[in-house]
Amino acid sequence: MHDKFRGRLLSLLLSFYNSQHKSFSYLGEDFFEDSEYQRFYRKIYFSIFRNLGFIERVLTEHTKNLKDKKAKSLLVLGASQIFFMDDIPDYACINETVKLAPVRLKKFINATLRNIARNKEALILTYSIRENFPAWFVQKWSDLFSNDSELDVFLTNLNKSPEFCSINLDSLTPEPYTKNSSRYYPMDLASFYIPMLTEDTRPASILDACAAPGGKTIILSHLHPDTKITAMEKDSERSDILRRNAQKYEAKNVTIVNEDFLNFEPKNQKKFDLILLDAPCTGLGTMKRHPEIRWLRTKKDVKKMASYQSKFLEKASQLVTQGGCILYSVCSLEAEEGIDVINNFIDSNPNFKILTPDFHHIPSEFFCGKFYYTLPH
Ligand SMILES: C[S@@+](CC[C@H](N)C(=O)[O-])C[C@H]1O[C@@H](n2cnc3c(N)ncnc32)[C@H](O)[C@@H]1O
Known part of the structure; x- marks a missing residue:
């Protein structure tokens, strides 16, 4: 057998x-x-x-x-x-x-x-660690690091298992990973700090534009418990998962909408003070959890995604209130999908500017210039 x-x-x-x-x-x-x-x-x-x-x-x-x-x-x-x-x-x-x-x-x-x-x-x-990544990926990153050993540390860390922690939803602090319960959300630190970047803001309304499975929605909900949050998801199955997670983790101020963000027209043309745009991406930053992804994506995919992501950012700019904020994030380490998308948007939209929140308790090595940017090591 x-x-x-x-x-x-x-x-x-x-x-x-x-x-x-x-x-x-x-x-x-x-x-x-x-x-x-x-x-x-x-x-x-x-x-x-x-x-x-x-x-x-x-x-x-x-x-x-x-x-x-x-x-x-x-x-x-x-x-x-x-x-x-x-x-x-x-x-x-x-x-x-x-x-x-x-x-x-x-x-x-x-x-x-x-x-x-x-x-x-x-x-x-x-x-050799390098043979376990596509040549285009190794070449790209070797151009970015100043020496070979830095590149090897980067690749070796990408090949490790992911480290999860449990976010205590009462104190909004990371704790060592414990069994899943409705008061502790399992998450990696790099993702947790993204919604936490809005800690000092007091938005009257929030749109989480690409929300499933809902990790960041849940943190936003507990961080801004008195704010109405609209959590949008295009995919209906993923939208059901989002709904279940919002219920389980008591995200009580969240309304789930199963719609395509790019076609979204809010009722009465209502705009949002804060838009979290956790955009679809190549996922190349999720290699610890999805090691196969390196073999599925190409250099072309990175370019293609970048132009798609620009559309999402343009759309968000039409839906944010004057003086409001867009928090743009991706789970890709490629500059084309992150920093370049933001910089290109700012270049053609001079009425927007880049805001870097105070670091507070977020480790300073998680920042790269004006941007929150975490590497696998
Ligand atoms: C990076 S994931 C979001 C992860 C989520 N923010 C979290 O923290 O759990 C991107 C999500 O966007 C959804 N999506 C893709 N295109 C969309 C669109 N046009 N409108 C709304 N959601 C979309 C995908 O189905 C996927 O669930």
Whole structure:
């Protein structure tokens, strides 16, 4: 009997290679929810996509038969376990993979994986962090850092697991991660401080333009409990998640609207004092949680998103009151999607200016000039 969860990983890899990375949709956090050993399977998943450059290179050094997508997927699945799952003996990594192979490939998969397992110690010494990111991404960031070791620290940190904390919703302070409860919202620090940047403002109305699943809406709601908040989300399923989260975390002053922000026409042309625009983006800043995303996005996607994001910012500028604020954020580290979008907007809209809030308790290393900007390390 083969292991159905490893089988699921195999189908996922096949769809990744068959659609040549393009239309592969990345995993929800609950992909292995029905397994008793969720953490174990998730660890294999993370090992694959965090180390795919290394794994593929090793495979090309051991076989010429990688054109067959099924064979390639099986070998990636087996090799990732041999190298990165220390608690599984190599023979088990190989046997479990061979069980998933069709008869025509069994011998070949077995022999190739055995060969790799035999050379494992020497092969791991050839590991380079840079090979595990697309060349365009490494090139871009190497131009931004002044030396190679800074680049390696950056990439190594992008390949680590995310660190969550629990936001105490009564005191609005981060605490060590504890079990989820309605008074503690699990969040990473970098995201938490975004709505907190509005701490010193007293807006009469807030629009959270791209709100699901609602992390920042919940913080805004507890930070400005007497302000009416409209939380908008285009996608109806995500809008339901937003509604459930708002209920669970007692965001009582929030009204949820399932609409497209770009077409949104408020009743009586009412404008908002504060607009949080957490815009759709490439998600390249979420690599700790979504290691696959590096293989799905291209340089072109960054450009495409940047022009889309400018439309969102233009729209927000039509909906904000005079003297009001737009808080623009993205979960991408690429300047094109963040700092450049803001600077370009300011250049063509001289009636707006960039406001940098006081740092207060937000760590100063989270700022880059006028902008709040967090790097993985
Ligand atoms: C970066 S996520 C928002 C995360 C959220 N602010 C939080 O903190 O949990 C962007 C969201 O915008 C939504 N979205 C994309 N295009 C939209 C549009 N035209 N109007 C409204 N929402 C949109 C996406 O479905 C996605 O849920």
